[in-house]
Amino acid sequence: MNRNYFKSKLFLKYIWSYLFILLLPLILITVFIYENAVSNLRSEIEQSHLNQLTQTKTIIDGRMKELSEIASRVSYDQRLTPYRVHDPYYSGEAIQALDQYKASSSIIGEMFLYFHKDDKIYSSKGMSNLNVFISNYSFHKWKQADLTQDLNSVIFPSMRPADLVNRNTHLQQSMLAYLVPITPNSPNPHGTIMYLIQESELTGLIDSILGKFQGLSYIFDNNGQILTNNRQGESLVDADAKSLFKLSSGIHSKTINGSQHSIVSVKSKENGWTYVTLMPSAQFFSSVLHVRSFIIMLFCIVVLVGAAIALLLARMQYQPISVLLEFANSKSKPNGSAAQSVPSGNELERIRTALQDYSSRVDLQEPYARNHFLSMLLKYGNAQSMTPALMSAFDLQFDRSHHFVMVIGWVESEDHLGDRQDRQEIIELLAQVEFPELAAHAYGVELPQPNQLALIVSFNLDDTMQEFIHVSHIVEAARSKMLENFDVIPMIGVGICYSNPNQHNQSFIEACSAYELRMSTGHGSVTYFENLSYTPDHTYWIPNNVLLKLSQSLKLGSYDVAAQIISPTIRSLHSSDLSTLIMRCICFDLLNTMLKTASELGIHNVMQEIPHNMIVNSLDELERSFLNLASRICTQVERNTKKEEHSLMDQVVAYIDSHFMDHTLSLETLSFEFAISPSHISRSFKEKMGLNFIPYIWNKRLEEVMHQLKTTNDALKDIIIRVGYLDTPNFIRKFKKETGYTPGQYRKLYSENELADTALNFDEE
Known part of the structure; x- marks a missing residue:
């Protein structure tokens, strides 16, 4: 390109x-500043002082x-009433209260x-006599005398001018005294609050007003x-001040x-005080120099x-135009004959002509670009992060409170040409739809499937209408629009409504799921994803309690x-007229329940024995397989149960x-020890031993008593208690019933027999 810009x-x-732009304003500004510098600078400084x-x-x-x-708070504080502050018991509480009030304001040097x-x-430091206070301050x-009179007679808030105060005879400070009668605004106050404020608390606020200029700052009372x-x-006499x-x-x-x-003056409407600064005007001129x-x-x-800046800026401004012009010329005449057909006028006119040509091309491609844009929105969501320029170009707005997506499909007829025409007209009709009465608008997106499109809906929810009802009205409005304009009966899947436009992709997936899993394959069905999980007619699903009962029957080995x-x-x-998919789901419910139960029981071999094609078999074969599986589980459970028992x-x-000699031994203690119910222990014990728990314990104790009667000379009562019996008379009765002898007779009989046996053995020797 020729770069000779001139x-x-x-x-x-x-x-x-x-x-x-550069030179003319500069000349005018220079003259204006020279003539008005003093007044402008003075106005700025004075305005600054006024603001400060x-x-x-x-x-x-x-x-x-x-x-x-x-x-005011002090006057209504119960801790600071005359009675309580004079009372020795409450005076400490009153002094503490004054200290708290003093600490609530940083400006207070002392409070009385x-x-x-x-x-x-x-004061916050304690109580003192008035004479002592006057001598200390x-x-x-x-x-x-004036101080005492002011304390007793002041009826309006009054500020004393700054005065030197000797504190404790050796510390001297410049302080202001602020007297406030209590109760405030009362015509007959009963006391006075006196604040001592260091002068530096006020002068510190006006020190920086004059800045580097010489002058004075004053605060006057009313x-x-x-x-x-x-x-x-600088200083002034009192009269001038x-x-x-x-x-x-x-x-x-x-x-x-x-x-x-x-001079700058400001008056306060709150307390009538006046704030003044003054400075010699001659100082403005030195600043102007x-x-x-x-x-x-x-x-x-x-x-x-x-001149150099003007040249540089002109070149920077013109360079993009020259590049754009070169690009426009090359695109408008690809054969290289651009120079022969360049329109008359300057560069901007030629660029405008090229843009018009491009605009007509874009108009042809806009529907495809718009559909791609919306397809990306359905795929990835994040509407708020989409390029604002493209959203504006495609006239897309997602600024309403609620958003959802519906998938619309229809069945082709034998007239394929008519179908294609209807399909294109449906897409054009639903490309951008307004539902003013429902405060909603929608954008159509063509889907890859032949006769399906998605409708992205945004609406503002009416406070008087529930969300689902509002959505159903919008869906019905879209359906009616198609029925009115085309000879097709749409099938619609509707996703869940979200308040965030970034979740369009989720609603789209839900709408596709609702469309694919619609409960009726007939024409004109509308399926809401929200209703898939709690469809009113769900009697064909196996209730959870039935599955739980099945699991429990398997765990107990109850095949019947x-x-x-x-x-x-x-x-x-x-x-039933259920779809194959739902039937399989129901069968999987049964199979999963049985396999899960088997796994919980530790029966893992049944899973390897299940045929790979079990679910795809006929229902009769499936029933036999399930019954066979249940039989194997129950048989194994019975075996395991017997073995464990x-x-x-x-x-x-x-x-x-x-532990039979422990008098606390019972079915309950065994139940606690082995974590089994007493009845189960009793039943299983009877099956194993052939007699019940109580007789077994009695026999064991009886044998032990008989053994000790024969082998020891211990007292009968001690033996009976030692083996776990606390009721001696009852044991004696039962002992006699079992043996025919009392315990004493049994011991004596055994002793006589033992002596006879000993003598016999001695004679034989």
Whole structure:
């Protein structure tokens, strides 16, 4: 491309435009600043002082209001009533309360509470006599008598001017005293709150107002007294200073001490105080000299560099246009004959012509681009992160409160040509649909399937209508629109409604699921994904309690009960018109329940024995397979149960044999020990041993008593208790019933027999 920009009239116009923009305003501004620098600078400084004074006034007003509020709270504080502060028991609580009030405001140096005609005064540090307080806080200008009178007579909040205070005879501070009667605004106050405020708390707020300039800052009370002031290189006599109090709020110019001064005054409506700053006006001129030097230097630099800057800016502005023009020319005439057919006019006119040509091409491609854009939205979601420019170009808006997607399909007829025409017309009709009465709009998206499209719906939910009802109305409106305009009966799957447009992809997947798993394959069905999991007619599903019963019957090895569940369930599928998918799901429910139960029972071999094609067999074969599986599980459960019971009963018998002399031994203790019910132990024990638990224990104890009667000379009672019997008479009766002898007779009989045997053995020897 030819880069000789100076041949372009547009480029030359840019240069002259920039030169005019840079130089002409600069000249005018320089002259204007030179003529008005002093007044502008003065206005800025004075306005700055006015703003700072206003801010200072606001801060101090807030502090004073805070002190008045503290006084008001004190007057209503039950801990600070005259009775309680005088009472030795409650006085400590009152002093603590004063300390809390003092700590609530950073401006308070010290806080005192005084009740009229009282000889005591109270502070956060304790109670003291009024005379002691006056001697400890000695004001230079506030006499003792006046102080006492003011404490007893003040009926309005009053601020004393800054005064030097000698504290404890060796510490001297400049402080202000603020007196607030309590109760505030009462015509007959019963006491006074006195705040001592260090002067630096107020002067610190006005120190920075003058900045680098010399001058004075004053704070006057509502009577014109100087509460505090700040001097920076200048001083005034009291008469001149007090004359500042009479000035109205605003900016003033006044001659003081023979020189012109700029004065800024602000009055407070809260307490009537006046805030004033004044400074010699001559200081403005020295500042203007620095500004003028800077302006002259800047002017020279701009004049020297202005032309170069204008040239550079013009080139930067023109370069993209030249590149765009080159691109437009190359695209408009691909055969290279662009130079022969370049339209008349400048570069911008030629670019405009090229854009018009491109616009017509884009109009042809826009539906495809729009459909792709919406397809990406359905695939990935994140509507809010989509390119705003494209959304605006395709006139897409997802700014409403609720969003969902529906998938619409219809069946082809034999007239394929007519179907294609209807399909295109349906797509055009639903490309962008408005439902004003439902506060909804929708965008159609063509899906890869021949006769399906998705409808992205956004709407604002009416407070008087439930969400699902609103969605169903929109779906019915879309369905009616198709029925009115086309000879097709749509089948619709509807996804869940979301409040976030970023979840369009989830709603789309749900709509596809609802469409594919619709409960009726006939024409005109509308299936809501929300209803798939709780369809009103779900009697064909196996209830959870039935599955639980099946599992439990298998765990107990009850084949008859398991068969009574499996057979009716499978046979009911013969007479149903359910889809193959749902039938398989029902069968899988049964199979999963049985396999899960088998796994829980530790029977893992049945899973390897299941045929791979079990679920795809006929229902009769499936029933036989399920019954066979249940039979194997139950048989194995019975075997395992018997084996476990025999092993467990061996442990129980061993435990009984070693603990039968424990009088606490019972079925309950065995149940606790082996975690088995007493009835189950009793039944299993009888099956194993041939007799019940109680007779077995009695026999074991009886044998032990008989053995000890024969081998020991211990007392009968001790033997009976030792073997676990606490009721001796009852044991003796039962012993006699079993043996025909009392325990004493049995011991004597055994002794006589033993002596006879011994003598016989001796004779034989």
